Amino acid sequence: MRTDMKRMGTKGQRAALMGALLAVVLGGTGCGEECVDAFDCRDKGSPPEGRAWACVEETCTQVDVSTGGDDAGTDTDAGTGTDAGTNTDAGTNTDAGTGTDGGTGTDGGTGTDGGTASCGPLPRESVLGTLQLQTGFVVAESAPLSTEVVAVVSTPGPTYSLFGLRQTATGRDVFSLGTWPDVQLADAALDTVLAPADRANAAGTFPSYFLAHDGTRLLAGYTKSGFPAPGSVAVVDPAGRDATDYLDAPDNYTAVGTTDAFLINGGGLDTVSEGFGVYALVTSAKPYAAVKVVDFPAQVGGSGFSAIASNNITVFGYSLPDTYVNVAHAVAYAKLGEALASRTPVVLTNEPKVDVGSNFNAAAGFGSGVAMARGAYNASFTFEVSDVSRFSLTPGLGGNQPISVGTREPVVTATDACTSVNLLSSLGSDLLVGVTDVNGRRLVRIQQAP
Numbered sequence: 539m540r541t542d543m544k545r546m547g548t549k550g551q552r553a554a555l556m557g558a559l560l561a562v563v564l565g566g567t568g569c570g571e572e573c574v575d576a577f578d579c580r581d582k583g584s585p586p587e588g589r590a591w592a593c594v595e596e597t598c599t600q601v602d603v604s605t606g607g608d609d610a611g612t613d614t615d616a617g618t619g620t621d622a623g624t625n626t627d628a629g630t631n632t633d634a635g636t637g638t639d640g641g642t643g644t645d646g647g648t649g650t651d652g653g654t655a656s657c658g659p660l661p662r663e664s665v666l667g668t669l670q671l672q673t674g675f676v677v678a679e680s681a682p683l684s685t686e687v688v689a690v691v692s693t694p695g696p697t698y699s700l701f702g703l704r705q706t707a708t709g710r711d712v713f714s715l716g717t718w719p720d721v722q723l724a725d726a727a728l729d730t731v732l733a734p735a736d737r738a739n740a741a742g743t744f745p746s747y748f749l750a751h752d753g754t755r756l757l758a759g760y761t762k763s764g765f766p767a768p769g770s771v772a773v774v775d776p777a778g779r780d781a782t783d784y785l786d787a788p789d790n791y792t793a794v795g796t797t798d799a800f801l802i803n804g805g806g807l808d809t810v811s812e813g814f815g816v817y818a819l820v821t822s823a824k825p826y827a828a829v830k831v832v833d834f835p836a837q838v839g840g841s842g843f844s845a846i847a848s849n850n851i852t853v854f855g856y857s858l859p860d861t862y863v864n865v866a867h868a869v870a871y872a873k874l875g876e877a878l879a880s881r882t883p884v885v886l887t888n889e890p891k892v893d894v895g896s897n898f899n900a901a902a903g904f905g906s907g908v909a910m911a912r913g914a915y916n917a918s919f920t921f922e923v924s925d926v927s928r929f930s931l932t933p934g935l936g937g938n939q940p941i942s943v944g945t946r947e948p949v950v951t952a953t954d955a956c957t958s959v960n961l962l963s964s965l966g967s968d969l970l971v972g973v974t975d976v977n978g979r980r981l982v983r984i985q986q987a988p
Contacts, residue, residue: 657956667957667975672948678983681721689749695966703749710745712774731758731772733784750795757800759790766805791841798822803844831877832884845901845908848967851931853908866892868941890941902962904928904969923959925951
């Protein structure tokens with residue numbers, strides 16, 4: 539979704555030389571002789587179903603894109619092989635309005651959406667377009683959203699202030715978006731995500747399609763070319779009382795916030811560098827403290843998606859090696875606290891797995907559960923969202939039993955390519971879905987039915 543997201547947006551722009559499809563989609567820079575990127579391989583002919591061409595070490599190579607579990611939900615590896623969600627916006631696999639006709643009436647001016655369907659004559663609902671709402675869920679308000687906003691986060695209710703990460707050719711900046719549902723991009727940025735040393739070359743950075751909130755501060759990040767991918771996160775005070783802090787964070791891909799802490803899915807944080815996993819940044823006092831709280835397996839494709847439910851159960855994921863399919867597990871919040879205190883990370887694979895049933899490229903809390911944008915890559919290396927589905931997360935009895943992960947509940951399904959999902963976020967216990975079609979881009983608030 540990060541249609542990075544790109545995370546929903548254009549997420550595939552995080553050029554880390556993973557030698558995989560995700561790195562190429564994000565605009566990897568490590569190829570040379572036979573190919574510079576995946577598009578140089580188009581003359582190789584159509585690959586078999588479930589396979590796609592990628593530029594791997596200067597050679598056109600077929601890679602598997604059909605098995606479930608992309609990289610951390612963004613279309614590309616959270617910074618390791620592709621931009622943490624830069625190939626799709628905020629995790630949805632279409633560029634926040636660029637892969638669909640942001641209001642011109644056709645996709646990219648071709649008259650069809652991605653060339654796969656004639657969208658002009660199709661009837662569409664004004665809010666969901668051609669997406670189909672499923673039983674058990676209702677649509678509340680919707681609000682227009684700029685196509686340059688690739689990630690959105692809100693403050694706790696009952697009044698929801700929204701903030702957005704805006705990506706342009708020359709900047710990666712954090713903006714106020716007003717108060718829901720009166721969403722409007724502010725005239726001036728709160729601050730830039732780019733550390734001082736990288737501001738002269740914004741084009742050489744790849745936004746991570748996430749924006750997190752710890753109750754007071756905002757967190758956003760980016761990576762640069764390399765393996766592991768150098769990266770940085772910015773801690774922004776929207777009230778302007780404190781100066782923005784910039785910390786090293788290689789391979790940062792996604793992050794979520796809780797009171798006075800951020801949980802960053804990546805390859806390290808500040809002076810702590812212990813490989814792929816989840817790193818806590820404790821912000822209750824300065825200097826901030828960085829601690830690794832979740833361990834991933836020794837062999838992973840890259841960092842992945844993250845989400846936190848309203849009952850504080852967290853979901854973290856990574857991409858599998860070779861296939862770069864995303865997987866995710868649920869972790870009790872108490873276990874993260876124990877890991878923080880003991881400095882002994884939770885072993886993610888020992889925690890309950892979320893049976894997503896396919897690849898996914900975005901995740902967000904949805905009440906006492908998590909929503910995921912499921913789908914697969916097509917032959918053009920675009921992640922096509924088939925549905926957004928919810929998985930309930932129930933704490934174990936007495937805190938001693940494992941978390942119970944519910945079966946998949948479809949929230950909205952895509953019947954065609956004419957309306958795309960390109961962002962997922964939370965609004966209190968509700969879900970925000972970024973939607974783009976001929977009528978423009980908008981945020982749609984979806985609630986569980988009474």
